[in-house]
Amino acid sequence: MLRWTISFIILAIVAAIFGFGGIAEGAASIAKILFFIFIVLFVISLFTGKKKI
Structure with a gap:
């Protein structure tokens, strides 16, 4: 999804x-x-991720 965001930002620029x-x-x-x-x-994902201790 971040890749899509970056591509649309580049397209807009x-x-x-x-x-x-x-x-x-x-x-x-x-x-x-x-x-x-x-x-x-x-x-x-930060709040629901598994914590490794």
């Missing part, structure tokens, strides 16, 4: 450089949503 506003906004919004989903899943 490239589209913004070339001036394609609609594509850049769409890719940036998808990247933002995926980023927050990734953060939530990461926090959940």
Whole structure:
């Protein structure tokens, strides 16, 4: 999922450089949503993970 987020961020940056506003906004919004989903899943996995002692 992090790979998808990074690819959409790169796509948004490239589209913004070339001036394609609609594509850049769409890719940036998808990247933002995926980023927050990734953060939530990461926090959940921190709390539910097995602890090795």
